Amino acid sequence: MSELLFNELPRPTFRWLRVNHTPASLLGESEETKSVLVKGNDAIISELPTGTALINPNYKGANDVALTQLVNSAEGYAVHVPANANEIVGIRIDAGARIASRFQFIVEEGANLEVQFFLDGGLANTTNVQYFNEYDVKANAKVVVKKVNLLDDTIQHIEHRYTKLEDNADVEYINVEIGGKENFLHYEHDLQGQSSKIVHDIAYLGNKEQKFDIAMLMSHGGKKSFSDIHTLGALSDTAKKSFRGTLDFLRGAVASEGAEEDTCLLLDPTVKSISLPLLLCKEDNVVGNHAASAGQIDQNKLFYLMSRGFSEVEAKHIIVESMIRPIIDRIGDEVIEKAALTAVRNKI
């Protein structure tokens, strides 16, 4: 397949920088397999037929062509949580083959949903894992999604995720991204509802030739809406990270608040970190902040640990782990937490 442009910046900038999007080819034709396991209350889970309409028909995903193809070819799962219900759904993707799937969640008023999303496995040859998550979070509903990516470093991993938040909807997303050869993660969160709230934290750890290409758009439409993006991670070898984060305050999003913070620890001279934290604002009565930092391990921390008898390498391991650990600790599933921690330790 020809080259596609992934994770396009909502407002392009200087062309010669080549950061407005990331070109890549889709690796292999996608096909659905039985390697997707969905566990939970059977009464709320059903099949999502090929071609099912999108919650937001204007959502373009990491790439328009790739998403359209996925929607028209892949089946998936629909999860419908009734009003005021409490549900937990577990999804496991074992990348033993090429995978394309869709997950559509409709969470009715006042309901609570927790999703545990776990990816691992892989093949010797490069293959493609692509899926589309949609969340329609109704008034006063609460959603927590904990995603852990421990895919082999042969996998091209593409996630499209769209969230619609109604009044007082409350969403918490946690990503632990450790695996994958080339990760394109595209998130668009639509804060339409008054006092809707979303927090999205992403921890990543890249080594060798890994790529983490993350795009996130927080669209503030509702009054008093709140968003907080935090990406933090470490890169070694020739790993590369691109973060395109956009806080978009639309006119009328009175008294809204948004923040984004991108923190990257650089462990080798050959890494590359790109950060594009956009703030777009058409409403004056808002608070928007962003911060980005990149740098080496804090020498004071290193000194402190080494004064306690750790070697430099050990001390660095401790610092990287201590950075990512608080996010891993929030996964809440002991087995997955342990697997994630082992993966972190194996990498650094």
Next chain:
Amino acid sequence: MAELLQIKDLEVSVEDKKILKGIDLTINKGEVHVVMGTNGAGKSTLANAIMGNPLYTVDKGSIVFDGNDITEDAVNDRAKAGIFMSFQHPISVPGITVENFIRTAKSTITGENVRALAFKKELKEKMDELSFDTSYAQRYVNEGFSGGERKKNEILQMAILNPKLAILDETDSGLDVDAVRIVSEGVNRFHNEDNAVLIITHHNQILQKLKPDFVHVLINGKIVKTGDASLVREIEEKGYDAYKALA
């Protein structure tokens, strides 16, 4: 004695939560009043309501200052009328120097163009009296100031703007012994027969230097007891718990 401030049956709420539940308080010229009470009793609310902070809603009652009902007046009009509040947490104002700020305020309050040279001289005198490094005159208001320096800056403004009523909202909190002494002396220099001071505090450090004529105990939005300076000692001995029953 001339009546300066008269508060009648004042009820005030913040974000729909009732904080002051019927306050009566009269302050005459020449007097020093102290309002004491536990955290959250409504002391700062009282100060902010007198000053006219729009975040505090007056639900009932009236505030009369110097013979005029100011309950509905805008905050800057109250300042012009002669009310001054020393903030508990003075904010920083980047880009505006201390000198420029106070001079603009003084010109506005007096309605006269304050002459630069005379003002510089006055500012230096008052800063010296407060042991306030005069180089701070050229720094931005409170930007990078320590807690003590911010409070000194408040007292400096009071000294220069020379209000009829000075409200000191927790001016002593967070200050070391020397700073409390300097600030107290500043207030003593300011105080005379024609003005009044309202001190809001929850401990008595500042009261060792400033002798109050009246002490009010504020508990749960009401003044539960009023007495003379000896009440300070009584509170010190018995604690606020003894007054909670009166609320």
Next chain:
Amino acid sequence: MEERKKTQVADMDRGVYDIKNNFEYSYIADAGLTEEIIREIWANKNEPEWMLDFRLKSLEIYNRMEIPNWIPDISGLDMENIYTYVKPKVDMKENWDEVPEDIKSTFDRLGIPEAEKTSLAGVGAQYDSEVVYHSIQEDLVKQGVIYTDIETALHEHEEIVKKYWMTLIPPTDHKWAALHGAVWSGGSFVYVPAGVQVDIPLQSYFRLNAPGAGQFEHTMIIVEEGAKVHFIEGCSAPKYDVSNLHAGAVELFVKDNATLRYSTIENWSKNMYNLNTKRCVVGKGGTIEWVSGSFGSRVSCLYPMSILNGEGAHAEFTGVTFAGEGQFLDTGCKVVHNAPYTTSNVNSKSISKSGGAAIYRGLLKIGPKAEHAKATVSCESLMLDEISQSDTIPAIIVENDNVDLGHEAKIGRISDEAIFYLMTRGISEEEARAMLVRGFVEPISKELPLEYAVEMNNLINLELEGSIG
């Protein structure tokens, strides 16, 4: 506090900037852009042969280049009707008294000769396409400092000009750079020999008087090793009904351990398309300091770029942008770290009101060789009402691990808390807002030379006056 008062700001009375003179000229090239026009400009200016080649090559590049997809809407700009070369009815003078009365009175109103008497070491004044006046203090000439118009430099110091000519901003860089290469005229040339410290600023003032004209001045400054200079640039134009174009190029060469401060107050009228390019390359231990105020124009695209090629080179950028009704000001800065121990600080502030759009667009790139680089960026945007727009579009690219980089941006309005604090001191709400706006830009105005700081404060006061009046 949701219901709150807005600062009502009347559109600015631009006062003296808008007084236009009768449109007189000694030579005007036809509107639009053709090879014939370029040849005419070249012949009229009596330039060396290589410049004609350069101009024609640039035109060819211009014709095949596309307009960048990310810039603001410039469809109001009709290139077919822009006069690229308007020669005023005067030759360059070195004595102010000889400058024709109408042109002189323009600069008089703008306060230019007065500033020269009091605080400047040299002055240049450009009127439409040509520099009409240039002067420099005698002792600087003795030390070998050259400060003249670029045309004179092209004749008297051809080797230097040729060596550096559009090497930093090649015509292939973007469409307006190509246009500039084809039709440039006027501008200043400064050469400061090694070790010479010019303590008093040099200033050039650019005035575009002709309606529908373009101004394409070229500024070239070379600061040799260990030398130091401060250059000030001021721009203005009266408002006409037709759109004007400014596509200047500023090429700055700061050699090892040299220091250049480049200050600009840009107050073009609001029909101006300001597509200007400024670039500086800094050698070992050298410093470039940009101080930039953008107030005028309808559309601006301006991102002064610092290229830190020498070890320990330093760049400082301090900028303020004020976008009012109908303005779309896309400004910012670019810093590229190419060598070890390079440092940069960027401090940008913007204000938008009455539907104006202020965009900060920036680049911070730390290349593979720039180990131990340190960089900080701070962007603050103030919105005075809910019909305006304020965007921050930074790009941060890091290509080695041994860096210390921090970037911060904030967007918002004047805090109610700050207004309350000022009001408790007797200041009215309107005056409190105005004081806070002035305070917001103070860190920048204090970096400007006095008369420019006064000018900037006047501009802001004029902008805000409607609310205080």
